[in-house]
Each structure stands twice: as structure tokens, then as C-alpha cells.
Amino acid sequence: MIGIDIAVIALYLIGMIAIAFYTRNKAKTVKDYLLAGDKGLNGWMSAFAYGTTYFSAVIFIGYAGKFGFSFGVAAVWIGIGNAVVGALLAWMVLARRTKNMTVRLDAKTMPDFFYKRYGDDKMKLVSAIVIFIFLIPYAASVYNGLGNLFSIVFDIPGWIVMLVLAGVTAFYLFLGGYIATSLTDFIQGIIMFVGVIIMLFFFLAAPQVNWGEGLKTLADNEMGLFMGGASSGNFLYGRNMSLVFLILLTSFGVWALPQTIHKYYTVRDKKAIKQGTIVSSVFALVIGFGAYFIGGLATLFYGSPAEVGGNTDNVIPHMIKDVLPNGLLGLIAVLVLAASMSTLASVSLASSSVVTIDIYKGRIRKDASDKNVTTLMRVLALVFVALSTVIAYLNNKYGITAIAYMMGLSWGTLAGCFIGPYVLGVVWKKTTRAAAWTSIIGSLALTFILIIVIGYDKAGWGAATFGAALKQGVNSSPMIGVICMIYSMLSTFVVSLFTKQLPEERIKEAFEKPIENEIL
Secondary structure, three states, X not given: OHHHHHHHHXXXXXXXXXXXXXXXXXXXXXXXXXXXXXXXXXXXXHHHHHHHHHOOHHHHHHHHHHHHHHHHHHHHHHHHHHHHHHHHHHHHHHHHHHHHHHHHHOOOOHHHHHHHHHOOHHHHHHHHHHHHHHHHHHHHHHHHHHHHHHHHHOOOOHHHHHHHHHHHHHHHHHHHXXXXXXXXXXXXXXXXXXXXXXXXXXXXXXXXXXXXXXXXHHHHOOOOOOOOOOOOOOHHHOHHHHHHHHHHHHHHHHHOOHHHHHHHHHEXXXXXXXXXHHHHHHHHHHHHHHHHHHHHOHXXXXXXXXXXXXXXXXXXXXXXXXXXXXXXXXXXXXXXXXXXXXXXXXXXXXXXXXXXXXXXXXHHOOOOOHHHHHHXXXXXXXXXXXXXXXXXXXXXXXXXXXXXXXXHHHHHHHXXXXXXXXXXXXXXXXXXXXXXXXXXXXXXXXXXXXXXXHHHHHHOOOOOOHHHHHHHHHHOHHHHHHHHHXXXXXXXXXXXXXXXXXXHHHHHHHHOOOOOOOOO
């Protein structure tokens, strides 16, 4: 039966390569390569592109296992929050406004949006650098869960899986750009949706769960849907608040990540936005709830992470290996592959575009031709995939903790810097340039200050080494990310009330300029 599993995986990879060849002549210009052309995507494809970028192997393997052991079934509240806030509310608030404003301003990337919304080319450069730096470790983290799954279930070395993932993703991204990415995302989204439902069926049927009997055991041990019990020690560092911070970070963080915001740029029209809102919300609910629910069952299968090598990243791979029959393992492996490839492609496209459009075209060679920019974007997409692969390999082989620290902070740092300037920038005319700078620079500084302060507070003032404090601080990255997002929104709003407003012409261009086929 293992041969069937390998055949399923091989068939999937061949399909992704075929899509690359199919779309190779459809991405000739920058707009084609980055935004899928003038026409844009329908609601279904936009929603699946959003959902598959949102959820990756980090969620299925790393987060589900870690938080399943920490919170039990209550971890599903993270998935529910992702669906309601990260998908439904985000699309309702941001999709139409983002599409209209980026069309009016002819903005192709998030740094390009900041430049044209606030009229500051230095903001464009700084935001591009921040995005590139913090998306590299984020992309590298995608490989970790995938490597664990294949090494445990199929006994395939992680570095081989990394190379295959990187190679196939880079191939279709290089040839077809966002057109290829969106088409593969649609197929990958279907695989993820079906795969999660199948996993739920088999885990509910497992003897340890027995169609719900095991859930009572979890509830009795304060590992049910509502954890209960008093948190030990400092309230902010307790189990209940840790769950709240995770819900807030993962649900509101996507409101300001360049790779998810990009999906609004490419949605076709009003009808597509309505479709995208509904489909992305249902997709996020099924995937998020399913992944965290399965992780929440972990303590029914293993008494502690020590039974699976002492690493919570190994929990879900071992559960899959122990519960699912041969013949289905290939489908589940494809599920995690699909989630990882879609996220890696979106992150790589976001990073290569900010370097090419916002730094190269924006500052180094402003007269660069469209063909030259498109070619460079293709090459940099390959470079980004290769760089993240090398970082992931080194981290996996040598345990370079500094990289692991950055992985945990990438999401919160990006969201903390940009959520105020972006969200208020598309909904409020009075958002100022000074307020945007206050958020970006202030959040960067606040992030590193909080890492040290919270790290020493948790590790013990005067007793802990700097390394121990740093580790504790980074382990608190969800809390730090939420604090920075709150700071970003409040500072952007308050500073905008007391600083110089942008010229009326710029405000009218962003909010009132007539555009063809406006999405009202």
C-alpha cells in the first residue's frame, strides 16, 4: 500500500509541473506575473488563494501539535477565530476598499501602496526591507513541519523533501507567476478541504476517541472545549491568556500581511468579493477547526511529547502514522504539501515583488522596462525560495536558534508594523504620514524591547542569562505581536489627530478618483 501513497504524491507533483507549463505564456508583463492581468480572479479562486496562503504546514504540524498538547480541544477556538475574524470580517472590511484604492493609486505591492497613499518614498524602502527580512524566516518555517511528516511517516530525509518542495514551487512560480499560483492554490485548496474532512473521520473513529467518548476524558482533565481552572503564576503568562493572545495574533495578523493582502488586489469585481467572503470563511472554518481539533486530541494518544521524541512538532506526524491506513497516507501527505507549497509561493512572490518593484524599479533603476522588471522578479522568486530552503536546512541540521527565534516573531512583527497604516489607511481619510511612520518604527522598537523585558521577567530578573531571557521572550511572541498590533492601531489613530494632514489632492486621488468598473 505504501506504493499507492508514493504514487499519489508523485501524481500531485506532476500535476503542479503541468500547471507551470500550461501557464508559462500567460505571465508576460509585470501585471500578468504579479496580479494575474487586468481581468483579475473570480471569487472562488481568490478565496482559495487566500485560504491556502493563510494555512500551511506550520498550522497542520507545528501549531496543531504544540497547542493541542497545551490547550486540548480548546485550541479549536484559534481556528474559529481565524474563520470569523481572519477571513469573514477581514474580507468584509478590507477587500472592496483595498481593491478600489489600489486601482486608483496603481499600487502593486504593500510598500507601493504606502508610497502612493502617504507620498513618502523612504517609507516604501523601509517597509520593503522589513517585509523581505521577516518573510525569509517565515518561509523557512514552512519546511519544518513538512520535513517532520515525511521523515516520520515515510522515512524520507527532511532535506530531500525540502528540495522537492522548493524545486516544484520555484518551477511553477518562475514560469507562471501569480496565474500559476492561483490555479495551483485552487487545486491545493480542494485537496486540503477533502483531506481534513477525511482526517476528522478517521480520528473520531479511532479507539482513543470512539466517536466522542474521548472528548469527555479531555473535558474531565480540563483539556476540553473550555479549559477552566485557574492559571498558575502571572495571569498574563497563564494558559488562558496564552490562548487569547494566539487567537488575536493569528486572526488579526492576516489583516496586514503582504502575502494575504495581495489577494484583494487581484479579486475581479463586486460579485467575486461576495463569493470570496463566503468561500474563504467556510474554507478557514473547516481547515482551522479541523487542524486544531485533531491536535487537541493529542493527549488521548500520548501521555507527553516525550513519547514522540520530546518535540511537539512530531505529535501530528505520529498521530497520522498511527491512525490512518496505508493508502490514505499519500493523500494526507499531499494535503500538507499543498498547504506548504501555496504558502511558500505566496510569500516568495510577495518578497520578490517588493525587492523588484519597490527597491530596484523604485530607487535603483526607475527607467527599467516592464520586461526587465518581470524577468528580475522571476529570478528573485527563485533566489528567495533557494535562500529560505538553505536557512530551513541549516536550522534543521544544526538547530540555529536565532533563526527559530525570528520564525516565531515574523508574523507578529509584520502585523505590528503595518496593521495601523494599512487598515486605517484604506478606511480613514485623516490617516497621516507621521502616524504611519510612528507605527512602523515604533512597532519594530517595541518588539525588541518587549522580547528583552518579558524574557527577563519570565526567566527571573538578575538570575537569568541573556540567552535564557531571549528564549523566554521569543516564546512570548504571540503576546508581543498582539501588543504591537494594538500599539499600531492606537498610535496611528492618535498621531493622525495631531499631525499635518496629507494634501487634499492626494486624499481625493486615493478615495474619490473615478475608476472604470469600480467595485462599489
